[in-house]
Amino acid sequence: MPKYKPTKANIYTGRTSDQELYLHEKILCTDISELKSNTNKTIALLGYECDEGVKLNQGRTGAVNGPDAIRKQLAKLPNHLNKKTSFYDVGNVRHGDGELKDTQALLSKKVSDLLKAGAFPIILGGGHDMAYGTYNGIKIAKDDATIGIINFDAHFDLRSDKTGSNSGTPFFQIAKDCQAKNLPFHYLCMGIRQDANDASLFKTAKELDVIYIQRDTFRIEFHNEINAWINAFIKNVDLVYVTIDLDGFSSAYAPGVSAPSPMGFTPDVVLESLKTITLSGKLAAVDIAEMNPTYDVDHQTARLAASLIHGIIHAH
Known part of the structure; x- marks a missing residue:
């Protein structure tokens, strides 16, 4: 069975000051049940210690240790948050000996609890199967809202779950749930590669009316056009859920992932896109998937993930 456990505060270390100049001095470790609804901004980190989905998808394991590597x-990064903004680490959902769906369900429950407490959740992974849990957590908490998914990824992750779920099935599962409830499926993929998806996945994407920008177009020199696509997509939804798969980046920037490739995208275009999404005021939750410290080089991938989070929280 999956378990929920708190984060040990001693994982947060770095330069010290008497002015909360660094994030480790700002972040407080607590249990989700201790969070209270308030009018001030609250940011909450939640770990997804699970790479069972990666294993089932025939990827290289190690992402179970991703959350702590990012933390x-x-x-160590500098803190520029408003003093009234609360920043919590609310622990980890950890996969046990049971089925993956149980771990995803527990993640959904915790994300929902955070949203109901008025917090902005950032989930650290962990395999990309976390997306099914994050999305359902938003859906539980914001049941009347239309949710748009923006996925920064080389892969559609639209594989059939006929033989069970894994890190390659989450958005197919979401699409299937939407169809069963007669709800629209709003899914935008940024950075899709033809050499990372077979023909059947492109066919599925077409059948599900998925909007996607391929890697050769997802470049910083086209940021005005990309921002226009993002704004057009956001216009049709109430809330946005952003999911960032670190294996979408070139391995020059992110070697520590489950499925590395030198042909991925660059951080600058993702940061530019995230600014546009955040400025919409509709961003409900973010997760970062496939951090695999087993294969990281000089903590490069973990540093990238941390910098992405740093940008998001200060813009949000």
């Missing part, structure tokens, strides 16, 4: 690098 260690985030701790």
